[in-house]
Amino acid sequence: MARQRNPDARVFINMGDLVDNEEDHTQWNAWLDGVVGIIDTIPIAPLMGNHETYDKQWQVREPVAYLREFALPGNGSKEYDRRYYSFDYGPVHFLVLDTQQGEEQERHPHITEAQEAWFRSDVQRTRQPWKVVLMHKDPLQYRIHGRPERGEGFSEEGKIWMPLFDAAGIDLVLSAHLHTYRNRGHIKGFERSAEGPLYILTGVAGDVRYPGLWVDHALDEVVAPQPETDNYLTLDADEDMLIVRCFLPDGTQIDEATVKKT
Numbered sequence: 001m002a003r004q005r006n007p008d009a010r011v012f013i014n015m016g017d018l019v020d021n022e023e024d025h026t027q028w029n030a031w032l033d034g035v036v037g038i039i040d041t042i043p044i045a046p047l048m049g050n051h052e053t054y055d056k057q058w059q060v061r062e063p064v065a066y067l068r069e070f071a072l073p074g075n076g077s078k079e080y081d082r083r084y085y086s087f088d089y090g091p092v093h094f095l096v097l098d099t100q101q102g103e104e105q106e107r108h109p110h111i112t113e114a115q116e117a118w119f120r121s122d123v124q125r126t127r128q129p130w131k132v133v134l135m136h137k138d139p140l141q142y143r144i145h146g147r148p149e150r151g152e153g154f155s156e157e158g159k160i161w162m163p164l165f166d167a168a169g170i171d172l173v174l175s176a177h178l179h180t181y182r183n184r185g186h187i188k189g190f191e192r193s194a195e196g197p198l199y200i201l202t203g204v205a206g207d208v209r210y211p212g213l214w215v216d217h218a219l220d221e222v223v224a225p226q227p228e229t230d231n232y233l234t235l236d237a238d239e240d241m242l243i244v245r246c247f248l249p250d251g252t253q254i255d256e257a258t259v260k261k262t
Helices: 025-034 064-069 111-125 156-168
Strands: 012-014 044-046 085-089 092-096 130-134 172-175 181-188 198-202 232-237 241-247 253-260
Touching: 025 064, 092 111, 111 156, 130 156, 181 253, 198 241, 198 253
Parallel strands: 012 044, 092 130, 130 172, 172 198
Antiparallel strands: 085 092, 181 198, 232 241, 241 253
């Protein structure tokens, strides 16, 4: 439905957890069937989510199927090739991160340092007007109903990456993982600031929902109507402006955010 309403879309981004279990090939077939008419007509930029690292016994494994399904740009690393990558489209430089350090720590204990070095080098080379980060795990940490021990703040991924985003002048950060849509506005130095990137938690495309799980974060500016259903986003970009819009499956627009060059 999103594709039908946006026939002029030029790139399709999937924010990770394409399948529930990476080793279940019936799920890959179902996903591929679901995007017929999209990925055979326009480029796709996929992200690796934590579910792309699970075997059928729900133990962590290498993301073999994910890396074989997609022809992704290289990143100059033999060990971590295509787990993170970048590309340009129109006036935007996209940086696609691998946020599965927790799952990968045993096999790849140095992936965080390697990816940070790649990020700094890559972002310095781009001359595109806009820099957009795509990351599966969300940089914010939410409280959970019934779990008072879990505090509000920032996730481990946020603590690692948000200072780098500030230093690099990132304009927009899109994340996923929590199965909810949240627009948190602009954040810099772990505080609300118009000088920081715009942070949007992109929501869910699928049938796994967590109704009533998350407690709203103090940085949330827009939250999807509850209980949540699927949603999709569009991103329009020109030399002077980025516009992100969020829609429900029936086409109802529930949010719009604009980033302008100062």
